[in-house]
Amino acid sequence: MRPLFCVLGVLAVMLAAPALGQAKLRLVADTWPPFTDAGMPGGGLATSIVTTALARAGYPSEYEEVPWARALLGVSEGRYDVLINAWYNDSRTRIGQFSKAYLTNRIRLLKRKGDSFRYSRLADLYPYSIAVVRDYAYSPAFDSDIRLHKVPVRNFSSAVRMLAAGRVNLAVEDEFVARYNLQREPESVRNVVVLVEPALGENTLHILVSLKHPEHRQIVERFERSIEAMKADGSYARLLRQHGF
Template sequence: MNKLKRGIAGLFIFLSACSQAAMARDISVVHSGNWPPYAGRDLPEQGLAIDLVTTALKRAGYSPQVRMASLTQILEGSKTGVYDVFATPWYTMDRDQYLDFSQPYLESSIRFIKRKDSPFEYSRFDDLEGLTIGVIENYAYDEDFNRSTAIKKVGAGTLIENLRKLIGKEIDLSLDDELVLRYTINTSLPYSVATLEILAKPLVVRGVNIGVSRKNPDHAKIVAGFNEAIADMKEDGTYDSIVQKHKAYIDRPASP
């Protein structure tokens, strides 16, 4: 009799799981595919941010369909409702007009990087005056930094280009998100690990959110479900497990 009861209970659990899977609603999730280690075509689970986002959306009852597009396409598609969820936007007042933002699920610390033989230390914005800093063109670091005319900013197309200029003493500093810096150095410039130093004080810390198209009639419900799922993931250890999984390759230098 006990075996029969256990069998029936197991069947109900199986049917319930199948029912929940069948009820999961498809939802399109888009990212640029070129912000490693947060998002990248060839990264495990397409990157740290995408892993967190898709896991949370699944917990909230959705079936995320992940695709990649250029930033211009993503923003235009979000305005028209072509895409439901932009996985990795920074908040701006302009974007808030057409994207419903979640609470931040990650923090992005924008930090300066220098050569270890440089005595420079960053403690306040005025410390940057007179320095030559390598930047990526059209990158939204920080409004005060971007507007400043007291800082000599030299544009480049990629972070690697700036890091090579830094190693070659063509610039005094560069800057980017801390995890992006660590990942890029370890994977693309491992010989420079002992040469470069990421400074402790960030220029700015920004939250990474999801942005749900306001054209989706359920945008508020999607945001609320995502926020709740992230909170639950932090409570039960799933969040930390995902972060540690990605940090394992972010912090592992490639063979020179």
């Protein structure tokens, strides 16, 4: 009986974990410091959390940064397996499976210093032009309101420079991303803009696993279990501290 138990034990381990030597998951994100940036330790906070959780779940991975629109297209076509830094959007469920949230982003408006603009509800934005990063989702209400005058731009740097130059009235971005990137803008930009209270909204951050991957459900389930384990053993909190959160 002992050899039989050994065989059954080996089979159980093989079924419970991904096969050894399996292909690496192809992770993708746009450059979005301090969350995703190949030039930062661990690739940024989000990259560190996701790669650690996937590794603990038994999935080796490789990471690439491309413009946001290309990242989405790559996930939809199956050229990438996992989009690291996705806010939930109904339309994206047609190309990938979302995990549960692993971080939360606070979305803020920016205006020029001295501007009398005040924000309390979405209708307050109707008279103004707002720089938004092309193909980003901010909040369901903001994204779907056709009365808003949105000006698509390539990235936050383009948005805030247009704002500083008076080419748009407002810009919008995650609070931590805005603060991080403003420190890297020239004084002529960072000293003339200010964040607006209250926040436009909060977005939860997820991984989006391509539906083209035959194990997308399993990857999401194992990723979520790893995140819970990381929170329980303190490793999740350590990563937050390491990245200044």
